Amino acid sequence: xxxxxxxxxxxxxxxxxxxxxxxxxxxxxxxxxxxxxxxxxxxxxxxxxxxxxxxxxxxxxxxxxxxxxxxxxxxxxxxxxxxxxxxxxxxxxxxxxxxxxxxxxxxxxxxxxxxxxxxxxxxxxxxxxxxxxxxxxxxxxxxxxxxxxxxxxxxxxxxxxxxxxxxxxxxxxxxxxxxxxxxxxxxxxxxxxxxxxxxxxxxxxxxxxxxxxxxxxxxxxxxxxxxxxxxxxxxxxxxxxxxxxxxxxxxxxxxxxxxxxxxxxxxxxxxxxxxxxxxxxxxxxxxxxxxxxxxxxxxxxxxxxxxxxxxxxxxxxxxxxxxxx
Numbered sequence: 001x002x003x004x005x006x007x008x009x010x011x012x013x014x015x016x017x018x019x020x021x022x023x024x025x026x027x028x029x030x031x032x033x034x035x036x037x038x039x040x041x042x043x044x045x046x047x048x049x050x051x052x053x054x055x056x057x058x059x060x061x062x063x064x065x066x067x068x069x070x071x072x073x074x075x076x077x078x079x080x081x082x083x084x085x086x087x088x089x090x091x092x093x094x095x096x097x098x099x100x101x102x103x104x105x106x107x108x109x110x111x112x113x114x115x116x117x118x119x120x121x122x123x124x125x126x127x128x129x130x131x132x133x134x135x136x137x138x139x140x141x142x143x144x145x146x147x148x149x150x151x152x153x154x155x156x157x158x159x160x161x162x163x164x165x166x167x168x169x170x171x172x173x174x175x176x177x178x179x180x181x182x183x184x185x186x187x188x189x190x191x192x193x194x195x196x197x198x199x200x201x202x203x204x205x206x207x208x209x210x211x212x213x214x215x216x217x218x219x220x221x222x223x224x225x226x227x228x229x230x231x232x233x234x235x236x237x238x239x240x241x242x243x244x245x246x247x248x249x250x251x252x253x254x255x256x257x258x259x260x261x262x263x264x265x266x267x268x269x270x271x272x273x274x275x276x277x278x279x280x281x282x283x284x285x286x287x288x289x290x291x292x293x294x295x296x297x298x299x300x301x302x303x304x305x306x307x308x309x310x311x312x313x314x315x316x317x318x319x320x321x322x323x324x325x
Contacts, residue, residue, distance in 0.1 A: 041250055083157055207251075210250055
């Protein structure tokens with residue numbers, strides 16, 4: 001009898017032991033070069049208080065943010081089309097399509113109430129792991145519920161649907177209904193500065209700030225117009241009313257010093273804009289330039305130069321050129 005009990009207990013213990021299941025590995029869910037033509041604008045909020053902090057204790061998040069926002073440089077890139085890709089193998093659970101690509105600043109929050117994710121796809125990866133791909137472009141979704149997808153399969157394209165103000169993909173990882181930061185493998189609110197095991201494969205690098213786009217205009221530039229490509233075809237002449245060098249950034253931090261210059265064909269600095277950030281800003285648009293000289297613009301190549309100085313770091317120099325015939 002004792003042997004039977006021991007055998008039964010051994011069987012019971014063995015039946016309750018499950019082989020360890022490894023956390024899934026997620027590939028970048030967008031067909032873009034991170035740090036070049038797309039950037040992480042917001043990370044998961046790892047601060048459990050009403051304050052907010054990304055996993056590195058930086059400010060690229062906001063209170064209660066549950067995902068990773070991969071933004072495009074401007075609206076032009078969205079219109080050209082950037083594919084959203086399955087980050088890991090799985091099964092499409094559900095989706096929504098049909099919402100217009102329009103900023104919530106234009107529609108108002110009430111217009112997207114209960115549909116904040118906009119057009120989106122949810123994929124089940126098994127063992128309680130789920131990913132969501134939100135703010136997709138209207139009409140771009142190319143999968144159906146129940147469909148099996150492999151890593152890298154196209155799900156749709158990055159858009160501007162739902163509660164958003166700029167073209168981006170909101171990529172959210174959940175495990176058993178708990179939001180997880182793929183940069184650490186830790187649950188949302190676990191605290192910043194905690195060293196966990198990232199779920200990205202290959203690993204992704206944290207970028208606290210960066211230059212989105214830059215260019216020239218022949219008038220005082222408007223930030224939203226620049227983001228829509230209004231000045232991409234600027235062709236200044238000797239009689240243009242102004243020449244302006246503009247730049248669009250993300251992740252400006254308090255205390256950053258920005259030095260922006262317009263340089264003439266002879267190397268002389270025609271105009272300089274030097275400013276220090278009094279507070280951190282998620283996105284920042286800046287420009288420097290001047291009105292047409294009395295005799296008109298001298299023919300030749302004009303350069304716009306830009307340097308962002310942070311603390312004791314020298315900062316990299318960005319340059320753009322434009323020619324006046």
